[in-house]
Amino acid sequence: MYEGGRGMSTGDGPTIVVVNDDLSQLLLAAKLLEKDGLRVRPCRGAEEALAVMREQGPPDAIVTDLYMPGLDGWRFCRLLRSPEYTAFNRIPILVVSWTFSGADAEQIAADLGANAFLSAPYDPVDLRAAVRAILDGRKPQLATRVLIVEDSPMQAALLSRAFVAHGYTVLTASTGEAARRLFREHSPQIAILDYHLPDLTADQLLQEFKQTAARLVAIMITANPSPDLALRFMRMGADGHVRKPFAPEHLIDLCEKASRERSLLAIEDLLEERTRQLRERERQYAQLFENANDVIYTHDLSGRFTALNRTAERVTGYTRAEALAMPIAQVIAPECLGLHHEIMERNVRGEMSQEIYELEILARDGRRVPLEVSSGPIYRDGEVVGVQGIARDASERKRLEGQLRHAQKMEAIGTLASGVAHDFNNLLSPILGYAGLLRLRARPGEDVDRIAQVIEGAADRCVQLVNRLLGFARGGKHLDAPVELSDAVREVIDLLSRTIDKRITITQRLCGDRTVVLGDPGQIQQVILNLAVNARDAMPHGGNLHFESAITMLDHDYCRSHPGATPGRYVMLSVTDTGVGIPKEIQGRIFDPFFTTKAPGKGSGMGLAMVYGIVKNHGGTIRLYSEEGFGTTFRVYWPLATGVAPAPATEEETPPIRGQGRILVVDDEEVVRDATAELLRHVGYEVVTASDGQEAVEYYRQFGHEIDLVVLDMVMPRLGGGDCFRALKVLDPTVKAILTTGYGLNETAQRLLDEGMAGFLQKPYQINQLSELVAQVLHRSA
Numbered sequence: 001m002y003e004g005g006r007g008m009s010t011g012d013g014p015t016i017v018v019v020n021d022d023l024s025q026l027l028l029a030a031k032l033l034e035k036d037g038l039r040v041r042p043c044r045g046a047e048e049a050l051a052v053m054r055e056q057g058p059p060d061a062i063v064t065d066l067y068m069p070g071l072d073g074w075r076f077c078r079l080l081r082s083p084e085y086t087a088f089n090r091i092p093i094l095v096v097s098w099t100f101s102g103a104d105a106e107q108i109a110a111d112l113g114a115n116a117f118l119s120a121p122y123d124p125v126d127l128r129a130a131v132r133a134i135l136d137g138r139k140p141q142l143a144t145r146v147l148i149v150e151d152s153p154m155q156a157a158l159l160s161r162a163f164v165a166h167g168y169t170v171l172t173a174s175t176g177e178a179a180r181r182l183f184r185e186h187s188p189q190i191a192i193l194d195y196h197l198p199d200l201t202a203d204q205l206l207q208e209f210k211q212t213a214a215r216l217v218a219i220m221i222t223a224n225p226s227p228d229l230a231l232r233f234m235r236m237g238a239d240g241h242v243r244k245p246f247a248p249e250h251l252i253d254l255c256e257k258a259s260r261e262r263s264l265l266a267i268e269d270l271l272e273e274r275t276r277q278l279r280e281r282e283r284q285y286a287q288l289f290e291n292a293n294d295v296i297y298t299h300d301l302s303g304r305f306t307a308l309n310r311t312a313e314r315v316t317g318y319t320r321a322e323a324l325a326m327p328i329a330q331v332i333a334p335e336c337l338g339l340h341h342e343i344m345e346r347n348v349r350g351e352m353s354q355e356i357y358e359l360e361i362l363a364r365d366g367r368r369v370p371l372e373v374s375s376g377p378i379y380r381d382g383e384v385v386g387v388q389g390i391a392r393d394a395s396e397r398k399r400l401e402g403q404l405r406h407a408q409k410m411e412a413i414g415t416l417a418s419g420v421a422h423d424f425n426n427l428l429s430p431i432l433g434y435a436g437l438l439r440l441r442a443r444p445g446e447d448v449d450r451i452a453q454v455i456e457g458a459a460d461r462c463v464q465l466v467n468r469l470l471g472f473a474r475g476g477k478h479l480d481a482p483v484e485l486s487d488a489v490r491e492v493i494d495l496l497s498r499t500i501d502k503r504i505t506i507t508q509r510l511c512g513d514r515t516v517v518l519g520d521p522g523q524i525q526q527v528i529l530n531l532a533v534n535a536r537d538a539m540p541h542g543g544n545l546h547f548e549s550a551i552t553m554l555d556h557d558y559c560r561s562h563p564g565a566t567p568g569r570y571v572m573l574s575v576t577d578t579g580v581g582i583p584k585e586i587q588g589r590i591f592d593p594f595f596t597t598k599a600p601g602k603g604s605g606m607g608l609a610m611v612y613g614i615v616k617n618h619g620g621t622i623r624l625y626s627e628e629g630f631g632t633t634f635r636v637y638w639p640l641a642t643g644v645a646p647a648p649a650t651e652e653e654t655p656p657i658r659g660q661g662r663i664l665v666v667d668d669e670e671v672v673r674d675a676t677a678e679l680l681r682h683v684g685y686e687v688v689t690a691s692d693g694q695e696a697v698e699y700y701r702q703f704g705h706e707i708d709l710v711v712l713d714m715v716m717p718r719l720g721g722g723d724c725f726r727a728l729k730v731l732d733p734t735v736k737a738i739l740t741t742g743y744g745l746n747e748t749a750q751r752l753l754d755e756g757m758a759g760f761l762q763k764p765y766q767i768n769q770l771s772e773l774v775a776q777v778l779h780r781s782a
Contacts, residue, residue, distance in 0.1 A: 013037040014060035014135055019049045019076070020096075021068040029063060029096075032124050033131060045069070046076035058087055061134055063127075066097045066108075073097075074112065081113035092134035096120055096127075098215065119144070121187045121213065146255070147171045147188040149179040149205065150221075151197050155244075159192065162248030176200040183209055188216070190255050195222035195229075203236060210237040217258045219251065295371065295391040298378060301348060303327045306386060315371075315393050317364030333360040333368060343375060347387045352376040358394065370394040396561070402588065404563050425742030426669045428764035431459045433675035436767045437682060440656075459764070482641055483524050485515040485571050489547050492528045496536070496545075503542025511549045515571040517638040519618040524638075527614050530607045531575040531634050538579030538632060546576040551640060565621040570637040581628040590624060611636075656768045657775040658684040661708035665689045666696040666724065667740070668716040672763070676711060676740075676770070683771045693719030697727045704732050709758075709778060714741035714749060722752050729756065736777055740765070 016038050020026040023044065030040040041059065043049040045068055053059060062080070066073035073095060080088045093114040098121070109117035115134045118127060123145075146163050150156040151174045160170045171186055173179040176199045183191070183205075191209055193202035206218055220233045220241040233241045239258035242251055289296055289309050295316075297308040305323045313320055316331055323331075332340050336359035343357060352375075360368045375389030438452035493506055500506070517524070535545050552572045559565040582590060591612040611634075615622045619639045626632040663685050667673040670691070677687040688707075690696035693716050700707060710728065714721035721739060728735045739752055742763040753760060758777040761770065 013039055015039045015041065016131060017041045017043060017049050017053060017059040017062045019043045019046055019062065019064040019068070019073070021045055021065065025065070029127065032127055033063075036128055036132070038131070046071040046073065046079075049076070050079070053088065058091055061092045061094065061131060063094045063096060063131065066095060077112035077114055092116075092137075094118060094130055094134055096122070119189060123187055144190060144259075145169045145171060145186055145188040146190040146192065147173065147179065147182055147186070148192045149173045149176070149197065149202060150192070150194045151175070152194070155194075159248055159251065162252060166252055174198070176202070176205055179205055180208070183212075187213065190217045190219070190259070192219050192221060192251065192255075195220060195224065203233070206233070206236050206238055215262055217255060217262055219255060219258065221246070221251075292390075295393070296389075297328075297391070298386055298388045299328050300386045301384070303329055303344070315363070315369055316361060317367075331361045331363075333362055336360055343373075344387060347375055347377045348384055350377050350379075350384055370398050400561065400563065423742070425763040426672050428459050428462055429669075429742075430671040430675035431455060432764045432766055433679050435459060437678060440682065440767070480518050481521060482516050483519055483521045485517055485524070485573060485638060486510045486549060488521070488525050489528055489549065489573065492525060492532055493547065495529070496532055500536055500545075501539075501542065504536060504539055504545055505543075506545050506547075508547045509549075510547065511551055511571070513551055515549055515551065516641045517571055517618070518641045519638070520614075523614045524618070527611045527636065528573070528575070530611050531636075534607060534634075535575055535577035535579065535632070538577050538581075540579075543578035543631075544576075546574075548574045548576070552637070554637065562621065562623070564616070565637070566619075569640040570620070571640050572635055572637050574633055574635045576631065576633040578631040581630055582624070582626040582632055583628050587624060587626060591622075656683050657771040659771070659775050659778060660684055661778055662686045662688070662706050663774070664696060664699065664707045664710045666691075666693065666710060666716070666721075667713040668692050669713075672713070679767045679770055680711075680774070682767065685774070692716045693721065693724030693727070696724055697731070700728055700731055700735075704728075704735070708736070709774060710735065710737040711761075711774075712737050712739055714739055714743065714752070722748065725752060725755070725757060738773060738777060 013036070016033055018026060018029050018033070018040055020029065020042075021044055026042050026044065030042045033040050041049075041052055041056070043052055046064070047070060049062070049064075064073045064076055068076075071079075077093055077095065079085055080091065080093065082089075093112075094116045095109055095112065095114045096118045097108075098119075109115070116130055118130050144167075146168045148156055148159050148163070148170060150159065150172070153174070156172050156174065160172055163170050168190075171182045171188060173182050174197075176197050179191075179193075182188075191205075193205055195202045202220060206220065209216055209218060217239045218237065220238045221244060222229065222241065223244040225243060230241050239262065240254050242254065289307075292309060292311060295309065295312040297312055298306045300306050304327050308320060308323055312323070316323065318326075318331070329337060329340065339357065339359055356372050356374050358370060358372055360370050363369050370393075371391040372394050373389055373391040375387055377384040378386040378388050435452045435455040439449055439456070442449040442452065489508070489510060493508060497506060532545065532547075539545070550572050551569060553569055554565055554567055556567050559567050591608050612622060615636055615638075621637045623635045623637075624632070625635070663680055665673055665676050665680070665687055666689070667676065668691055673689050673691065677689055680687045688699070688703075690699055693712075696710070696712070697719065700710075710725075712721045712725060716724075719727070721741070725735075725737055725739075728737065736758045738759040738761055739749060739757045740761045740763055741749060743749070744762060745760055749760060758780070759773050761773055
């Protein structure tokens with residue numbers, strides 16, 4: 001594989017530097033010269049060759065192409081013969097060109113100070129001979145090759161002598177087949193073709209030869225005076241024609257003129273091709289520049305825009321004409337100007353910005369747009385004349401990062417809220433329990449009964465607050481039942497229609513299809529009610545409250561731009577008001593716990609936090625759309641449930657149920673443990689207690705045969721509820737246990753139920769809830 005000048009061949013022969021931008025020609029020449037034992041340093045350009053020669057020392061000879069991008073062969077040769085490169089002044093140079101031949105080639109070699117000139121295509125023997133000649137200090141005798149195809153021996157001999165006398169190498173053939181063989185073997189630069197040959201007419205050879213070597217000079221000779229035949233020759237690509245009889249000198253003169261013309265045409269073709277390539281590159285650059293999704297711009301050293309693309313117009317809001325008439329500093333945010341000037345100074349010094357830097361610009365409409373920028377200097381004749389840059393609109397990335405930070409913040413607050421709710425529930429359990437016992441033991445109307453009611457009422461309000469905390473913390477999902485969302489919305493609308501301000505009209509457009517979701521019916525209804533109450537509070541002077549539902553699909557594109565959402569089918573519920581709207585600066589905090597814009601005593605700041613937590617805990621997502629002064633829309637996406645029917649209506653609450661049996665109560669909180677035991681004893685059960693899981697296991701090992709049921713807390717020191725239950729199952733696979741916790745029915749609790757827990761009871765609980773569940777579990781096992 002080519003590796004530049006350092007990929008040279010090894011050997012003891014003279015060193016040759018070969019320069020050609022065409023890789024196939026470069027490798028071919030290198031291989032041919034290596035066969036003669038020469039050490040070859042192949043280079044893809046003149047500047048690479050200069051660097052190799054400075055590093056590794058002067059070679060014994062140089063073979064160079066003329067037309068190359070960047071520093072071409074003409075300039076390369078002049079440099080090698082200049083006073084600034086005296087170390088290379090006497091190195092023999094062989095110039096190779098596909099364009100020139102004959103006298104023109106000799107003159108070019110002389111003008112450039114080259115030692116020899118080789119016209120391509122060349123015979124491999126000629127290349128090797130030319131290099132050997134300049135190494136030996138000789139001028140290579142590389143005569144132009146002429147193929148004379150003439151079936152008349154006398155005419156062929158006459159022409160051969162004339163061309164040889166003028167320094168040409170002559171090849172002769174008397175038939176078309178012989179001509180084809182010589183053409184393949186020797187690649188002549190000139191072909192003299194007699195029209196009438198024994199085996200074919202020479203127009204066939206003309207067509208074949210021109211297809212193989214487009215730069216071949218081909219002259220047709222014939223005795224036929226037909227103008228049509230002469231016209232046909234020229235149409236087929238002949239460079240001239242001569243009618244017999246003719247003087248050989250006339251033919252030679254015609255060949256030399258045609259060779260010069262062919263050289264000029266080759267130069268013209270080359271310039272045309274280079275121009276076409278340049279225009280194509282310009283077109284491709286313009287297309288890339290205009291169609292790039294990133295901002296591309298340039299500005300001069302005074303800081304005024306000199307170019308910018310369509311994306312720049314879209315991002316900044318300025319038209320190209322407007323931007324080109326203004327300094328770049330005019331669109332940069334004031335606090336970012338210092339960074340911009342610092343980077344610009346580096347660019348003017350010729351430094352590329354090492355890293356992508358961020359700054360904000362001010363769009364025409366006043367928006368602040370964050371950009372990620374990379375910039376560098378523009379050079380002309382070695383001098384920095386401006387700065388070019390590419391910038392990416394970072395608005396979407398910033399938005400997604402903000403959403404991620406918000407989700408992480410909510411997750412952290414949720415974890416904290418869950419722990420607080422658990423501790424509150426443990427404290428509320430004995431309060432509610434003992435208040436219930438006081439009411440059961442007191443006569444109605446007594447002071448004790450009245451005081452107990454006050455305690456119970458205060459505790460119930462605390463329970464509601466804690467349930468909101470659990471809802472936000474995504475740990476309070478108690479049920480996983482099918483819920484017809486449209487029915488839940490109608491129930492809320494029915495409730496609101498009797499209580500809401502009459503200046504507020506309620507409208508609905510609910511999906512006609514079944515909109516069943518899985519979740520806790522009470523919590524789902526609480527979400528709808530909370531959103532409706534918030535909407536009501538946002539319209540103190542009246543307005544419209546609109547409910548709408550639809551079945552929709554969230555695709556991967558939507559989910560990528562909305563962290564927390566997963567692709568699938570959802571029931572979308574929107575609650576829209578025409579109220580005061582939510583200021584943009586606080587929209588990011590609207591779901592934070594205890595955040596409220598209401599007056600003191602008017603709101604706890606937990607309503608939307610609970611909504612957020614419940615929706616997340618049900619696998620959904622919630623989005624806010626609000627404009628100050630125009631209203632607010634909350635869109636909630638609930639995962640659509642298929643193949644299930646809505647849950648039946650909840651039965652009415654039952655009074656405490658009495659029973660019999662021996663129950664083991666396990667809880668590390670003494671007040672909770674004692675209150676639970678007291679409640680159970682009140683409804684007829686015998687109770688023993690344990691302060692943690694390890695103590696419970698040890699007791700059950702000795703007296704498990706006496707225990708009918710275990711009431712087991714989930715979080716305890718030494719041995720938690722889960723491990724305790726598993727240990728009890730080892731001692732007694734038929735053990736019956738009820739799980740209690742202040743955290744709610746989370747994944748850990750659900751896993752224990754799946755492992756065989758007989759029931760779940762959320763703390764704090766009242767005596768009727770406890771007695772009902774205990775009776776159900778014992779009845780199932782009876």
